[in-house]
Amino acid sequence: MSTSERLIESTRELLWERGYVGTSPKAILERADAGQGSMYHHFKGKPDLALAAIRRTAEELLATAEAVLTGPGTPYERIEAYLRRERDVLRGCPVGRLTMDPDIIASDELRAPVDETLDRIQELIAGIVEEGKEQGQFGPRVNGEEIAATVLATVQGGYVLARASGSPAAFDAGVRGLLSLLRS
């Protein structure tokens, strides 16, 4: 792997583990086994490197979500597959966690990939819910966009509950609760 690649990958890991504010160039360089000069040769600085890392993480997350949501099965089954897909729950969402970072929120450029990714997933889910409505699988009075927001929020909030308690149980409980409501 090239030095530039190692820098991006190390940054992705650290952003996931410690967030933007908690990630220093020094820590990135150590993990990537690179020197100061390399980083400032390939990137303009910490924000520039972080942007590259965030973009890649966002793309990867969207691809994973798309794969599950556009897979086989009824609308309910596809949403269930999304909710139950394998996750490293205690690590949290590598994209969603960035929204708690003040420096990310303060920068439109750094926030953009986060916003776009979550928005795109929400649209996908909304479409699936509308599909399910037409098929009579969901009640006619539910709103696709709203349910999509609920589904996404349950996942993002599930990470919060799990990390608070130090156990994935709360995440799973939230998902089961939502699925029980979607079924009834």
Added chain:
Amino acid sequence: MSTSERLIESTRELLWERGYVGTSPKAILERADAGQGSMYHHFKGKPDLALAAIRRTAEELLATAEAVLTGPGTPYERIEAYLRRERDVLRGCPVGRLTMDPDIIASDELRAPVDETLDRIQELIAGIVEEGKEQGQFGPRVNGEEIAATVLATVQGGYVLARASGSPAAFDAGVRGLLSLLRS
């Protein structure tokens, strides 16, 4: 207000705005208009002061939630009141946001108030759901603890979606979606 009080209040504000990692003693002292000596006289250091601040914020949040959840109305209405209660959505949850802070999660002492608060609110909601089941307001097949986790997760995740998009709209959409499911 005493110096010690000002230190705690300033820390609470900064923890909410910037998290634990993003909050420096210097920033606290400036906001509290206090000197270095004062802080280290009243508290053992940054973690000790943060613990005092987090405990107070956690207590306050629990009191607010309890007030709404034990208020008047049917079970559904009380959960609706909790979900729709006035919030400064874009600021996020002062307690939940701490779960994204690596140093909070790494310390059982700092994490404890966060865990206990969310857990207590979840128990309250779970009891209300069970009450609603007995009254036939909710289907007999829903589980109180699971629905409580879903409610809490929708709120916590709603903050994430709102901050990602820079608008409270997604939070409100998630809440409306959940309420529509609870009604049907």
Added chain:
DNA sequence: GTCTATACGATGATAGAC
């Protein structure tokens, strides 16, 4: 492309005067 040297403010804390 990568390395070392250098810079300067911030971080988190201690010591001792008042």
Added chain:
DNA sequence: GTCTATCATCGTATAGAC
């Protein structure tokens, strides 16, 4: 109780040699 040194280390970046 509060203030002002003082400290070692970290954070972020630039300059210039190789």
